Amino acid sequence: MHTTLDILKSHRSVRAYRDRPVPEDTLDAILEAAWRAPSSFNAQEISVVVVRDPERRTRISQIAGNQPWIAQAPVFIAVVIDYHKTGLGVVKAGREQQIQGSVDGLLMGAIDAGIVLEALMVAAHAEGLGIVPIGGIRRDPQAMIDLLGLPRLTFPVVGLCMGYPAQEPIQKPRMEISAFRHDEVYDASALPSAIDAYDIEIVEHWRRTDRSNGLAWSEAIANYLGVPDTRPVAEVLRQQGFDVTWDG
Amino acid sequence: MHTTLDILKSHRSVRAYRDRPVPEDTLDAILEAAWRAPSSFNAQEISVVVVRDPERRTRISQIAGNQPWIAQAPVFIAVVIDYHKTGLGVVKAGREQQIQGSVDGLLMGAIDAGIVLEALMVAAHAEGLGIVPIGGIRRDPQAMIDLLGLPRLTFPVVGLCMGYPAQEPIQKPRMEISAFRHDEVYDASALPSAIDAYDIEIVEHWRRTDRSNGLAWSEAIANYLGVPDTRPVAEVLRQQGFDVTWDG
Numbered sequence: 001m002h003t004t005l006d007i008l009k010s011h012r013s014v015r016a017y018r019d020r021p022v023p024e025d026t027l028d029a030i031l032e033a034a035w036r037a038p039s040s041f042n043a044q045e046i047s048v049v050v051v052r053d054p055e056r057r058t059r060i061s062q063i064a065g066n067q068p069w070i071a072q073a074p075v076f077i078a079v080v081i082d083y084h085k086t087g088l089g090v091v092k093a094g095r096e097q098q099i100q101g102s103v104d105g106l107l108m109g110a111i112d113a114g115i116v117l118e119a120l121m122v123a124a125h126a127e128g129l130g131i132v133p134i135g136g137i138r139r140d141p142q143a144m145i146d147l148l149g150l151p152r153l154t155f156p157v158v159g160l161c162m163g164y165p166a167q168e169p170i171q172k173p174r175m176e177i178s179a180f181r182h183d184e185v186y187d188a189s190a191l192p193s194a195i196d197a198y199d200i201e202i203v204e205h206w207r208r209t210d211r212s213n214g215l216a217w218s219e220a221i222a223n224y225l226g227v228p229d230t231r232p233v234a235e236v237l238r239q240q241g242f243d244v245t246w247d248g
Numbered sequence: 249m250h251t252t253l254d255i256l257k258s259h260r261s262v263r264a265y266r267d268r269p270v271p272e273d274t275l276d277a278i279l280e281a282a283w284r285a286p287s288s289f290n291a292q293e294i295s296v297v298v299v300r301d302p303e304r305r306t307r308i309s310q311i312a313g314n315q316p317w318i319a320q321a322p323v324f325i326a327v328v329i330d331y332h333k334t335g336l337g338v339v340k341a342g343r344e345q346q347i348q349g350s351v352d353g354l355l356m357g358a359i360d361a362g363i364v365l366e367a368l369m370v371a372a373h374a375e376g377l378g379i380v381p382i383g384g385i386r387r388d389p390q391a392m393i394d395l396l397g398l399p400r401l402t403f404p405v406v407g408l409c410m411g412y413p414a415q416e417p418i419q420k421p422r423m424e425i426s427a428f429r430h431d432e433v434y435d436a437s438a439l440p441s442a443i444d445a446y447d448i449e450i451v452e453h454w455r456r457t458d459r460s461n462g463l464a465w466s467e468a469i470a471n472y473l474g475v476p477d478t479r480p481v482a483e484v485l486r487q488q489g490f491d492v493t494w495d496g
Contacts, residue, residue: 004252004374008281008367033256035428036419037366040383041472042465044423049430056432084436085427086473089443089466095474102477103485104386106351107358111383111406114362115369118285119256122370126252135288135359138352149433158359171284175292179333180283182297184304185397188332195337217290218337224289225334226343229350234494237351246482246494 007125012171014130017073017163026127027075030162033123037115040108046116047082049148049156050075056147060159063143064136073130073161078137078144079117081109083153083242100153101243113157120160130165133158141236152241170209173201175217255373260419262378265321265411274375275323278410281371285363288356294364295330297396297404298323304395308407311391312384321378321409326385326392327365329357331401331490348401349491361405368408378413381406389484400489418457421449423465 002010031048039045051057052075060078061070070076083100090097099105117133124131137144137159144156174180178187179194199216206214215223237244250258279296287293299305300323308326309318318324331348338345347353365381372379385392385407392404422428426435427442447464454462463471485492 004255005277005281005371007252008371009284011284011286013286029253031429032425033253035422035425036257036259038259038261038369038381041469042420043469043473044428044465047428047430047434049432049434051432053432080434083473085439085443086469088439089447090470090474092443092447092466093464093470093474095470097473098476099473102479103354103482104477104479105473106354107386107405107481108383110355110358111362111365114359114364115366116362117359118363118366119370121286121363122367123253123256133286133288135356138355148430151434151436154434157355172290174283177280177283180292180295181279182295182396184297184299184301186295186297186328186399186402188399191333191336195333195340199337199340216341217292218340221289221291221334222338222341222343225291225331225347225353226338226341226345228346229352231350231352233355234351244494246492 007122010171011121011125012169013132014165014167014169015069015132016166017069017130018166020164021074022129022163030120030123030127034116034119037119039112043086045082045086045109046112047080047085047154048116049078049080051078059147060137060144063140064134065139067134067136069132069161070134073163075162077120077160077162078148078156079113079158079160080150081113081155081157083109084151087153100241101245103244103246106242106244110157117158117160124162129162132161134161138231138233141233145236145240155237155240155242173205255370258419259369259373260417261380262413262415262417263317263380264414265317265378266414268412269322270377270411278368278371278375282364282367285367287360291334293330293334293357294360295328295333296364297326297328299326307395308385308392311388312382313387315382315384317380317409318382321411323410325368325408325410326396326404327361327406327408328398329361329403329405331357332399335401348489349493351492351494354490354492358405365406365408372410377410380409382409386479386481389481390487393484393488403485403488403490421453
């Protein structure tokens with residue numbers, strides 16, 4: 001058995017799955033573990049939708065920009081910011097809910113979604129399953145909302161494929177830890193050399209794993225973070241009732 | 249030794265810490281575990297600042313709205329969305345970074361911050377430490393930025409106290425799992441009764457733990473989610489260069 005730290009340190013994403021279902025009790029245990037994760041103000045404003053239906057998973061694989069592992073993995077879990085649930089409580093207490101109109105509420109929901117996502121990933125790893133997190137559902141959040149029947153004041157922020165792995169990927173190297181960990185104050189001085197070293201290291205990693213067209217980190221992220229964002233996230237958030245006033 | 253699922257399922261927050269430092273190698277192992285967590289597009293856009301200096305922790309306890317456990321716990325870790333780091337890579341690749349101007353970029357950073365936060369919490373639990381996550385640093389993010397010397401294009405979204413527990417809190421009950429887990433499609437029908445049952449259960453929990461002034465869930469969240477948001481999050485994000493266009 002692997003220790004918890006071993007599990008955390010050996011994280012890798014799996015994009016090929018065996019044709020073997022995840023037993024009900026295994027899935028229940030994973031979901032129960034994530035259900036116990038903390039939330040801001042104990043709001044419990046995260047919900048998940050477990051999708052096993054093959055047609056629905058095929059549709060999600062298209063929504064996420066043609067990611068075939070979503071159709072292949074037996075389980076997909078959508079992680080949802082759920083201010084519908086909390087709104088019922090706020091109204092019960094005689095107030096009108098306002099969190100959906102604030103940038104802080106958006107951050108709070110997304111952070112807590114990340115907490116639940118990581119709890120699901122760690123629990124799945126502990127059960128011998130492979131996973132890959134899927135941010136691509138935000139390419140077409142309205143399609144996810146329609147598919148999962150999500151009510152107003154909810155938003156599907158991220159998803160997760162889960163199943164028995166059909167591959168044992170080599171772990172992708174990380175940029176040196178000095179680029180992640182700072183002590184007492186942020187120290188930017190080591191970043192340029194860390195990035196240069198990592199650009200070389202990850203190209204070597206791609207070569208070693210037969211993906212010789214793999215890009216250096218700088219070039220790869222430039223393709224995502226250095227282009228105009230075309231995802232209709234703000235529009236769909238607004239349609240769902242997140243009437244965020246960015247001007248405070 | 250506890251299994252990973254036990255650790256996840258027994259999550260609780262600790263708000264009283266022993267006067268005992270966290271050994272360097274323990275802290276290193278916890279940070280190394282969180283460093284290996286996945287990030288969107290492998291952007292590695294999360295950084296952490298480890299704060300052990302007592303004066304600095306006292307200042308953070310004030311920033312977070314007078315939370316004395318921040319001054320008491322030997323370690324505080326600030327989790328930071330770091331588009332400064334990624335920006336260096338994007339510029340190196342000859343592009344101009346744009347992610348800081350999109351709502352999707354904000355969600356991505358906050359989700360990945362939540363992933364790192366949960367990895368830190370799980371690793372700390374595995375090492376026998378207590379923790380409590382701190383969203384209250386967003387009450388005055390500019391003060392955190394000044395204190396930690398955070399550069400433009402970064403934002404401190406959440407923090408974590410860590411140390412050896414001086415209390416063994418009873419785990420807070422969760423709303424029944426049907427309010428968290430949905431299968432195939434979202435089913436809102438069970439929520440009202442789940443909320444009613446939970447409001448009763450948590451008041452009993454407060455009574456059992458000698459916090460007889462504890463509120464029902466509905467009333468408690470109404471005090472946070474049913475009031476105007478006064479945190480200057482949007483303003484400080486903008487000052488940090490997150491020129492988000494909410495109108496898409």
